Amino acid sequence: MKINYGLAGLGTIAKTHLLGLRNLPLLNVPVDFSINLKALYSTHPMENVETAKSCGFAEIVDTMEKLVSLEDLDVVDICTPNFLHCQQTLLAAQAGKHIYCEKPLANNSEQTKLMVEEVQKSNVVNQVAFVMRFNPAVASAHAAIKQGVIGRPYAFRGELLHSSYLMPEKAMTWRLQKNKSGGGALADLGIHLIDLVRFLLGEIHSVSCLTDTIVKQRKNSEGIFQQVDVDDWASLSLQVQGDVKGTIEASRLAVGNDANRMWIYGDKGSLFIDLDHNPYSPIFYDEKGQRIYPDSRFLANDPFYKRIVKLYPNSKLSQGFMVDTHLTSLLWFLSSVADGKILDHTPTFEEGHRAQLVLEAAYQSSSQNGSFVAVNPNQP
Numbered sequence: 001m002k003i004n005y006g007l008a009g010l011g012t013i014a015k016t017h018l019l020g021l022r023n024l025p026l027l028n029v030p031v032d033f034s035i036n037l038k039a040l041y042s043t044h045p046m047e048n049v050e051t052a053k054s055c056g057f058a059e060i061v062d063t064m065e066k067l068v069s070l071e072d073l074d075v076v077d078i079c080t081p082n083f084l085h086c087q088q089t090l091l092a093a094q095a096g097k098h099i100y101c102e103k104p105l106a107n108n109s110e111q112t113k114l115m116v117e118e119v120q121k122s123n124v125v126n127q128v129a130f131v132m133r134f135n136p137a138v139a140s141a142h143a144a145i146k147q148g149v150i151g152r153p154y155a156f157r158g159e160l161l162h163s164s165y166l167m168p169e170k171a172m173t174w175r176l177q178k179n180k181s182g183g184g185a186l187a188d189l190g191i192h193l194i195d196l197v198r199f200l201l202g203e204i205h206s207v208s209c210l211t212d213t214i215v216k217q218r219k220n221s222e223g224i225f226q227q228v229d230v231d232d233w234a235s236l237s238l239q240v241q242g243d244v245k246g247t248i249e250a251s252r253l254a255v256g257n258d259a260n261r262m263w264i265y266g267d268k269g270s271l272f273i274d275l276d277h278n279p280y281s282p283i284f285y286d287e288k289g290q291r292i293y294p295d296s297r298f299l300a301n302d303p304f305y306k307r308i309v310k311l312y313p314n315s316k317l318s319q320g321f322m323v324d325t326h327l328t329s330l331l332w333f334l335s336s337v338a339d340g341k342i343l344d345h346t347p348t349f350e351e352g353h354r355a356q357l358v359l360e361a362a363y364q365s366s367s368q369n370g371s372f373v374a375v376n377p378n379q380p
């Protein structure tokens with residue numbers, strides 16, 4: 001089956017997607033579809049025309065309306081700033097296109113709810129780019145927790161720490177404006193950890209959150225200082241179903257300590273996922289604190305793990321964690337499109353909406369000096 005692919009935006013993450021998709025034929029990944037780079041929507045079509053051609057796009061268009069009106073286009077991959085996701089999803093869904101959308105799903109839960117309603121009404125395959133699910137280490141942790149390898153999980157600690165925003169010369173962008181991003185480090189990075197906690201451990205019931213903005217002003221493209229109105233650091237305490245408790249930290253300022261990791265503690269042992277260093281497997285410990293290598297039978301019967309290890313590029317053909325994990329997530333979505341049904345454990349837009357509700361409860365808590373706020377899945 002040939003899937004005609006349309007891309008909205010040609011910024012950093014769109015290029016990450018393209019690095020994976022364009023090299024797919026070289027990666028020995030067993031998929032039963034091919035991808036045709038049909039069209040790119042860019043706000044700067046003339047500036048991007050050479051890049052688009054050299055990537056292999058057949059067409060470049062200058063509006064989202066033109067992209068979604070291409071009759072034989074099957075899927076739209078939305079890689080634009082967060083405030084555009086909702087409107088672009090509505091256009092794509094109404095045109096019957098399957099949609100892959102970057103995270104966070106949108107700026108707020110009114111928008112994410114609208115998006116869920118529209119994709120369900122239009123009956124299109126939908127997936128949000130919660131890419132942290134899509135590597136063998138997380139898939140293995142998922143299977144291990146389900147099979148009781150570490151007993152009953154009771155606590156966790158997650159960290160997604162970046163560092164480049166401490167530099168004062170870093171310019172003002174849409175990411176630092178709340179009306180365009182929906183939030184700062186927490187919305188941008190913390191949302192991945194919120195999804196991982198929900199995926200690995202279950203629904204989040206309540207949250208306490210503290211945030212801070214350390215670099216308060218940035219120069220815009222005219223060299224004029226503008227106020228930053230989003231957080232660049234956030235720390236959350238979460239209460240999760242089954243009496244599991246834990247913390248997550250998201251930062252853009254963690255100089256010297258960039259990290260992407262999670263510890264999960266159970267009453268029979270623990271596991272440690274360190275995605276920057278080993279996306280292939282977690283490390284397991286028993287109740288004595290000894291490192292263990294559990295019998296791999298817990299993986300052999302896990303359909304999610306088995307599919308992920310087939311799709312994830314092997315270490316000799318790796319293009320780095322970012323490209324590998326984004327590619328695997330995209331291939332998961334395209335497999336759903338090819339199969340004509342959304343695969344189990346897909347982070348659908350419904351999941352994106354639920355993560356958004358946790359995010360909003362966290363920001364509410366932060367505005368109340370960190371008091372616990374309940375997350376209500378029936379809102380808004």
Ligand SMILES: NC(=O)c1ccc[n+]([C@@H]2O[C@H](COP(=O)([O-])OP(=O)(O)OC[C@H]3O[C@@H](n4cnc5c(N)ncnc54)[C@H](O)[C@@H]3O)[C@@H](O)[C@H]2O)c1
Nearest residue numbers: 009010011012013014043079080081082102103104129174
């Ligand atoms: N899943 C992940 O790990 C991950 C990582 C990075 C970014 N993202 C997400 O991907 C999306 C895009 O992020 P990015 O890093 O590629 O951003 P970027 O600023 O590098 O690129 C944004 C793209 O959107 C275009 N655009 C269209 N209208 C625009 C407007 N009004 N203002 C600004 N740009 C406009 C830009 O021209 C550019 O091509 C965001 O939703 C972001 O959160 C996800």
